[in-house]
Amino acid sequence: MARYPGARWRPLKENATQVHITPTQVILHSQGDGSGSLYAFFQTGSNLESHFWIGPDGEVEQYLDTTVRADANLDANVRAISIETAGLGAVDKREWNDAQVASIVDLILWCHDTHGIPIRRCPTWSAPGIGYHVMFGSPGPWTPVAKSCPGTARIRQFPTILALAASGGSDMPITDNDAAKIATAVWARFTVKDSSDNPTTLSSTLSQILIASQTGIPGAPATDSDAAKIATAVWTRFTIKDEAGLPTTLSSTLSQILVAAQLKAPVTLTPDQVSALASELDIFPALPDVVSGT
Numbered sequence: 001m002a003r004y005p006g007a008r009w010r011p012l013k014e015n016a017t018q019v020h021i022t023p024t025q026v027i028l029h030s031q032g033d034g035s036g037s038l039y040a041f042f043q044t045g046s047n048l049e050s051h052f053w054i055g056p057d058g059e060v061e062q063y064l065d066t067t068v069r070a071d072a073n074l075d076a077n078v079r080a081i082s083i084e085t086a087g088l089g090a091v092d093k094r095e096w097n098d099a100q101v102a103s104i105v106d107l108i109l110w111c112h113d114t115h116g117i118p119i120r121r122c123p124t125w126s127a128p129g130i131g132y133h134v135m136f137g138s139p140g141p142w143t144p145v146a147k148s149c150p151g152t153a154r155i156r157q158f159p160t161i162l163a164l165a166a167s168g169g170s171d172m173p174i175t176d177n178d179a180a181k182i183a184t185a186v187w188a189r190f191t192v193k194d195s196s197d198n199p200t201t202l203s204s205t206l207s208q209i210l211i212a213s214q215t216g217i218p219g220a221p222a223t224d225s226d227a228a229k230i231a232t233a234v235w236t237r238f239t240i241k242d243e244a245g246l247p248t249t250l251s252s253t254l255s256q257i258l259v260a261a262q263l264k265a266p267v268t269l270t271p272d273q274v275s276a277l278a279s280e281l282d283i284f285p286a287l288p289d290v291v292s293g294t
Helices: 039-045 098-115 152-166 176-187 201-215 229-236 251-263 273-279 285-294
Strands: 027-030 050-052 060-062 080-085 129-132 172-174 191-193 200-201 238-242 247-249 268-269
Touching: 027 268, 050 098, 080 098, 098 152, 129 152, 152 176
Parallel strands: 027 080, 027 129, 050 080
Antiparallel strands: 050 060, 172 268, 191 200, 238 247
16 A cells, blocks of 8 residues: 555555556646645546645645545556645646745655655656646646646746755755766856857856856956956846745845856755756756766
């Protein structure tokens, strides 16, 4: 039997009648604009069902053993664990709240530990990993109808979910080599014009500026009076919440990453910092996979 210890166990009748599976995927869903338990609906009002439901306060209900087939994923039913989540209002506008994100991450980690499901974006519709309902089209192999489940706002959160799960839901230590790769990946998203008016990346200039400003090491081009302004403009594009819940820039994080990489010092990113980097860079696979392959 495979039951998540953090869930309230509410078995549906299908738990005793449907075939057994070996799960290799987790697929995230939303119940539209609803926010109440789906137990009664699945038990008496639908011939489809999911393994789990996560409520608005992060509470978790489990309806089927994860080795029993659920029928919410069309062609993936033979291999997928399905997680429904309370909608909290307009389906395309309401994000998962903090309590839901924490519960989703914990549940993904349990699926990884219990069933060996890799914490990565599913590379194809049938390959092991983590996904969301319309990831491969709508209609598509996971849904027979047009829809946006789990909603556009929540799809934008998907990289954050993966990054947090990949970090174990806690602070994530990274090597100096990985830190340098993350910094390079960030800067490569921004371009300026060179002296011949051709696009060029900011990575070289920002490396010089940041090392010079944080460590006092000479390197920032003295004749480039706009360099600091460019660096500031880049950094202010990346925002996270501080301990008081107020917006703050990621400039200190980028400083920490690059300086530590240059000085061979350890770096530890908080979950918020990992999430912000993943979200802003549109990182869909787990963050360690990205930096190791950069």
